[in-house]
């Protein structure tokens with residue numbers, strides 16, 4: 001199967017054709033480049049490390065020295081000896097790596113245009129504006145800003161400066177518990193879904209969760225609604241995960257198969273409510289590793305992770321809820337990683353300005369401390 005066929009592939013739940021998930025999508029030329037990348041890495045004798053995010057394709061994961069979610073990969077940085085780190089992920093991840101790296105390390109992002117639309121949904125100007133509205137309406141409350149890892153360095157810096165923290169999908173609950181131990185109300189950004197799914201899991205009632213639309217006066221709420229809120233959610237989302245919808249689960253259930261449905265917490269709450277398990281990519285991969293051979297597992301997250309899991313465990317039935325591809329992760333490819341490791345081009349370097357780094361680092365280190 002070639003790459004085009006792979007990305008055009010659709011699961012047919014009606015025929016229960018779960019076994020036809022594709023298994024090979026690399027071209028001859030890519031294979032040659034993969035071998036050259038591995039040779040080059042060997043010749044550099046430990047001075048370069050490739051970090052690959054779970055949402056990368058199989059071959060990019062295979063050439064990675066470490067594969068993980070954004071939390072696992074950022075926690076690795078300070079323990080890596082290599083001075084050159086090639087980050088096969090998106091821009092905000094490479095920024096976090098730079099913030100947590102040593103002075104003698106350089107982070108390379110093979111395509112600096114590989115951004116994240118959700119991270120771009122919260123800009124520092126908008127956040128400063130919302131913050132001043134909230135501090136005016138809540139003069140006697142301590143607001144703790146918590147940002148999902150999937151945000152720009154500037155947003156992380158704001159959270160560090162205002163005694164907040166970063167979180168990821170694997171530690172959002174621990175970070176929120178910490179936030180309520182030091183403050184009264186959380187401003188959670190940019191992903192409203194991770195925020196509300198975590199808040200609901202923690203028992204915070206819907207009536208105390210509000211979605212703040214920064215385009216509207218007071219986010220579209222009355223002062224008294226804001227005063228009652230326990231969590232104020234930024235109106236951002238990930239299109240890769242909000243693509244999953246309840247009718248897809250319905251068609252899955254109608255297929256008559258006995259399945260376990262696992263979904264990522266960036267999905268909409270109405271899908272989360274129908275799932276058998278909800279968690280980060282770490283949770284999903286660990287669940288699959290431990291699952292029984294005869295269990296059919298349907299996964300609602302980025303397609304490359306599902307594909308790689310299906311490949312890794314050919315005797316298990318691992319199926320995507322639907323094919324949802326992150327087009328930003330897709331911007332990192334084998335030829336660009338090849339260029340990065342052969343030339344270490346200056347224009348692939350990621351440098352977060354020093355004035356942003358200091359407070360962003362505080363917010364990231366607070367998360368690492370809480371999640372220990």
Ligand code: SF4
Nearest residue numbers: 116117118238240326
């Ligand atoms: S999967 Fe969603 S949140 Fe993650 S990088 Fe892609 S667009 Fe951003």
